[in-house]
Amino acid sequence: MIDYAQMLKERGLKATFQRMNILSVVDKYGHMSVDDIYAEVCKVHPSLSLATIYKNIILMMEKGVLVEVPIVGKKSKYELAKADHMHLICTECGMVEDKICGEKTDTIFQDISKKEHFNLHKRQVNLYGVCEKCQMKEAS
């Protein structure tokens, strides 16, 4: 169980009800768009404003709590900042699943960066395809 309040205070942000809930639903569902977050948090806090979501997402990204996951053909999703990983993205249902990268890819990326004199900060690997569930549906 993650302590969202502490997570926020450590970065100098007040632990408001709204922020706690944003973190909690992002944590629960893994990857959410602005609208997903809004819809979900509204269930427990109906007077929530979209502007608050936008302001907080930007703020929490600056503070390194949230990370943007831009996706081909859709609005970005957001996830909690965590160890580097790749995404399997289903182009049918929109599902996003985390997968740990492993050292091998890591080494490859670092070698390339070194060769190009590129100061690498962050990797982003997205694999687009059709997930097992959607393959089932299509077959039927």
Added chain:
Amino acid sequence: MIDYAQMLKERGLKATFQRMNILSVVDKYGHMSVDDIYAEVCKVHPSLSLATIYKNIILMMEKGVLVEVPIVGKKSKYELAKADHMHLICTECGMVEDKICGEKTDTIFQDISKKEHFNLHKRQVNLYGVCEKCQMKEAS
């Protein structure tokens, strides 16, 4: 030299002046946002409409001529469809550079997909960091 007219006709699209120019500037500069394209093509075709750019980008993506490159914290860029590759993206100046992936990463991605019963269609690898030029600037 790429024959843009043929490229378009092969996919059942008319080879208009606008489309030829969009392809030509994207080809020339490698990676461009909607606004970049608009600004550039306007130089040779001042009466161009932004709506035309949007319509054509969508159309050409459907026909597999253009590919979207979504980027953290910015508007997407577009590139000509070509062999799989990764992107080095400079977070200072916005530069995007192509790099060929190599078989090693390819194999890793396919293995993971197989293990997850994921039907892989498309890879997207973006490495974010600071390019050589911007490192120079910072140092000075």
Added chain:
DNA sequence: CTTCATGCAAATAATTTGCAGTAAG
């Protein structure tokens, strides 16, 4: 208490749409 965060409403930016006129084949 004091400061920072929220929610609203209004402003701005980004994208899409409908349609009459125009150009490609």
Added chain:
DNA sequence: CTTACTGCAAATTATTTGCATGAAG
């Protein structure tokens, strides 16, 4: 000629901002 494409203007959607009120520490 005929169909598809463009450009405009209007509509829609997405995001940002300013400010008065309210909550956190």
